[in-house]
Amino acid sequence: MRFMQVAAVALVAAVALTGLWLGVLSPIFSSRSDGGIGQGEYTLDTTEGTTFTAASLKGQPTAVFFGFTHCPDVCPTTLGDMMGWQDALGDQAKDLRILFVTVDPERDSVDLLREYVGWLPGAIGATGAVDQVRAAEAAFRVFSQKEPLENGDYTMSHTSKVLVFDRAGRFVDTISYQEAPDTAVAKLKTALSS
Structure with missing residues (x-):
């Protein structure tokens, strides 16, 4: 009987891991190539008064971050980190577009x-109808979910990585939340130089 329970748990774990690989990790790794x-389609x-689509990724290296203005920690911290990356990039920073x-x-x-x-040089904000934002999330392979709070308000759980694209609109790499500045800047330099 105990063996059957262990086997059932192992089967459920295997199915969950397979789903995680097929639904989240495999697309990210395979899309590197x-x-x-x-x-x-999104x-x-x-905030510039223009529209942003997949075609807009071409022409300028871009760092894309998904977040929200009511975010208590991850979003303001990441935007602050981006300013530090810009400082480290020096003159190259003016060629980098930041899309929030x-x-x-x-x-x-x-x-x-x-x-x-507005306080971050080169940063552009983007929003749209709910279905268009969700379509963009799917295209960039990021996650978000509304989380209710006790006071009737809500917050958002979301992917905290910055996605980096080169001037041809090709995905280059991700920068993790609070990643070491030297490795983050190296990834941006790769995008800027390709």
Whole structure:
């Protein structure tokens, strides 16, 4: 009887790991070679008064981060880290576009995003209809989920990595939350030089 329980738990774990690989990890790793991350059908409104689509990734190296303006820690910390990366890049920083895509389009208007990212040189905010934001999340292979709070409000769980693209719109690498500045800057330099 004990063996059957252990076997059942092992089977459930194997199925869960297979689902994780097929649904999340495999697309990320396989897209390093095929450039699939960021590609897809989505249209977002930006704080520059333009639209952002998959085609917009071409032409300028871009660091893409998904977050939200009510974020208590990860988002402001990451934007602060980005300013440090810009300082380390020196003159090269002016060639890097930073795109902050909200995962909370119900609260994050274009005007609110403009105020939120306005202090960071080269940063653009992007939002849109809920279905377009979700389509962008799927294209960039990121996750978000609304989490209710006790006071009736909510927060958002979301992927905390920065996705880096070269000027041809090809996915280069990810920068982890609070990654060492020297490795983060090295990844950005790779995008800037290709």
